Amino acid sequence: MAGFTSRDVARLAGVSQSTVSYVMSGRRPISADTRKRVQAAIDQLTYQPNAGARALASQRTQVVGLVVPFGPAGDTTALLPFIETIASCARDNDYDVLLVTADEGTAALTRLAGRSLCDAIVLMNIAAADTRLPVAAASRIPVILIGIPDDPLGLPCVDLDYPEAARLSVAEAAAAGHDRVVVLGWSAEEVARGANYVGRFERAAVEAAAAAGLEHLAVSPVEVSREGARAAVAEALRIGGPRPALLVPASSAVPWVVQALTERGVVPGRDVTVVALCTDAAAMATVPPVTNVSTEPRDVSARAMQTLFRLLERDRETPPGGVELVAPRLTRRETTLTPP
Amino acid sequence: MAGFTSRDVARLAGVSQSTVSYVMSGRRPISADTRKRVQAAIDQLTYQPNAGARALASQRTQVVGLVVPFGPAGDTTALLPFIETIASCARDNDYDVLLVTADEGTAALTRLAGRSLCDAIVLMNIAAADTRLPVAAASRIPVILIGIPDDPLGLPCVDLDYPEAARLSVAEAAAAGHDRVVVLGWSAEEVARGANYVGRFERAAVEAAAAAGLEHLAVSPVEVSREGARAAVAEALRIGGPRPALLVPASSAVPWVVQALTERGVVPGRDVTVVALCTDAAAMATVPPVTNVSTEPRDVSARAMQTLFRLLERDRETPPGGVELVAPRLTRRETTLTPP
DNA sequence: TTGAAAGCGCTACCAA
DNA sequence: TTGGTAGCGCTTTCAA
Numbered sequence: 133m134a135g136f137t138s139r140d141v142a143r144l145a146g147v148s149q150s151t152v153s154y155v156m157s158g159r160r161p162i163s164a165d166t167r168k169r170v171q172a173a174i175d176q177l178t179y180q181p182n183a184g185a186r187a188l189a190s191q192r193t194q195v196v197g198l199v200v201p202f203g204p205a206g207d208t209t210a211l212l213p214f215i216e217t218i219a220s221c222a223r224d225n226d227y228d229v230l231l232v233t234a235d236e237g238t239a240a241l242t243r244l245a246g247r248s249l250c251d252a253i254v255l256m257n258i259a260a261a262d263t264r265l266p267v268a269a270a271s272r273i274p275v276i277l278i279g280i281p282d283d284p285l286g287l288p289c290v291d292l293d294y295p296e297a298a299r300l301s302v303a304e305a306a307a308a309g310h311d312r313v314v315v316l317g318w319s320a321e322e323v324a325r326g327a328n329y330v331g332r333f334e335r336a337a338v339e340a341a342a343a344a345g346l347e348h349l350a351v352s353p354v355e356v357s358r359e360g361a362r363a364a365v366a367e368a369l370r371i372g373g374p375r376p377a378l379l380v381p382a383s384s385a386v387p388w389v390v391q392a393l394t395e396r397g398v399v400p401g402r403d404v405t406v407v408a409l410c411t412d413a414a415a416m417a418t419v420p421p422v423t424n425v426s427t428e429p430r431d432v433s434a435r436a437m438q439t440l441f442r443l444l445e446r447d448r449e450t451p452p453g454g455v456e457l458v459a460p461r462l463t464r465r466e467t468t469l470t471p472p
Numbered sequence: 473m474a475g476f477t478s479r480d481v482a483r484l485a486g487v488s489q490s491t492v493s494y495v496m497s498g499r500r501p502i503s504a505d506t507r508k509r510v511q512a513a514i515d516q517l518t519y520q521p522n523a524g525a526r527a528l529a530s531q532r533t534q535v536v537g538l539v540v541p542f543g544p545a546g547d548t549t550a551l552l553p554f555i556e557t558i559a560s561c562a563r564d565n566d567y568d569v570l571l572v573t574a575d576e577g578t579a580a581l582t583r584l585a586g587r588s589l590c591d592a593i594v595l596m597n598i599a600a601a602d603t604r605l606p607v608a609a610a611s612r613i614p615v616i617l618i619g620i621p622d623d624p625l626g627l628p629c630v631d632l633d634y635p636e637a638a639r640l641s642v643a644e645a646a647a648a649g650h651d652r653v654v655v656l657g658w659s660a661e662e663v664a665r666g667a668n669y670v671g672r673f674e675r676a677a678v679e680a681a682a683a684a685g686l687e688h689l690a691v692s693p694v695e696v697s698r699e700g701a702r703a704a705v706a707e708a709l710r711i712g713g714p715r716p717a718l719l720v721p722a723s724s725a726v727p728w729v730v731q732a733l734t735e736r737g738v739v740p741g742r743d744v745t746v747v748a749l750c751t752d753a754a755a756m757a758t759v760p761p762v763t764n765v766s767t768e769p770r771d772v773s774a775r776a777m778q779t780l781f782r783l784l785e786r787d788r789e790t791p792p793g794g795v796e797l798v799a800p801r802l803t804r805r806e807t808t809l810t811p812p
Numbered sequence: 813t814t815g816a817a818a819g820c821g822c823t824a825c826c827a828a
Numbered sequence: 829t830t831g832g833t834a835g836c837g838c839t840t841t842c843a844a
Contacts, residue, residue, distance in 0.1 A: 178582075180587045182528070185524070187523075188522070188525045202556045202560070216542045219542065228571075230535075230569065231555070232569075235560075242518075248522050
């Protein structure tokens, strides 16, 4: 089928090979007649330019490298909307996505950049003190972080506004008339990895609770499993007083927490308020649907790609980094306590 | 940091550029001394070969294209283990993975092959009469299917052995002492798309039930949602008699079916048997853990990649297609009816 | 055992 | 408005 080169097209159209190139790139004015003949030849041969040759000559691969946290770590489930959105944004901008697993660590970065496999890199699941950052910052190509480290080293970052998520959660608890909020905290893995958002959420939750005159309590870490959720719920109910509001920031623990409550005969929305931090889809999948602050993986990804392409267009010498925060939204569903 | 070429390495090592190439590829005997000097130069410059140039010269990209069913269709959740395994197998064989979304349809295939973006393609989520197959079969590069169409057109396929999955499920029902099995069937989307495994499972279920002397009933399609599951469960209990065994082949519906049963006070493992077709992870995530026939996404992916690399090594002229089936396993958990 | 050199198929510069 | 041509950085043949 394929196998034709721009020389074949040129020959068939009766023009020079460089003219074919210019017709494709539009980087030079071409007479209507010539363009027509060349286009006809392209169509006839179903010509497609060789990506390797193009990359070699132009120093651009039209590929974005995506480093995803497969392997040991990772909210392996919440990952898909990120990947999907990134792939889709890439295609919209005429880029492809090269998928690399994070277990390669630093080597992935040096390989992607060193071999000119891509024009830019998206790095996910950033730890507070991520060892890949120095390498990323020294990279020849732009790197954008999804997640915020303690020190971004000048790299652009995009993430959910976790402090705002905490504030929204606490505000919902206050509005529902609670006087205590219990944060059913993060997984041990997230804490161990040093995910920065753990602290960002926590501090904001404490502050917001104080400002609203609520007592703030925490159960952490929470093991993400049935038993872990049962234990956490037991503890939360023990320390939370008669009518606690439960904030559940670890999205993968949400279904289990709701289960554990229900098992004990504690009905969310009647006996306690539950506010989860998870995607809207996940919130609607629990029984009953849980009031949630959305994590907006699609928005976060889209913003990251948008910023990345700005960096890529305004080739070089753009103001480097900066932190972009995506606003979460709270949606009240069936687990917010309502006055009878 | 980077930006060095093999010429730089050659100069530093005092050899010709082609010698550097041969040291890297090992395609020519090199004296120990020369190799040592070249390797030292490579290390010193942290030289990495340019992927585009290499692809252009060698006609090999060391990239596998992966077409994933994002977008409208898709068990969007069950996708991750496939992607992860494929990426991991690829790296083990010194390949990278280019991720393409299926919404490009046929264009994705022609682009990947036509532009020489990759050396082979993995196509997921195959419909019974998939319109991409003719294009795939005519492709210049190997294409492997995860899933089995009605006519593979000579393309290699790998998939779970769904007939065997049906047989295992029915055998479990029989062993638990039931005299009726009700299949809570597939989603309307899967049926509409014409997923081949729907029919493969169904036919085997009917046959196995007949052979075991069980009555076979079906509720299909099942809407994958809380309400859909409730309706399906109501219908299943209506037609299923006093002690039905429920087979749930649509993995995404499993948690909802279990929920719906529990809501009605019907306890899986005490009142009915539930056998799900899903990953072991998903089976253990329900309450109670559900007896399941595993879908083995990692095994299926690994087998596909193994076959793909065989095709890629034994360059050209290997016997083309063939269908590989991966055996499912049944794990009895807490939803198999046990005699009191 | 090694070097020189001819491409691979494209982009982009220099002329016309 | 177009053509000729010099690379891009590698692999691989042909000579030595």
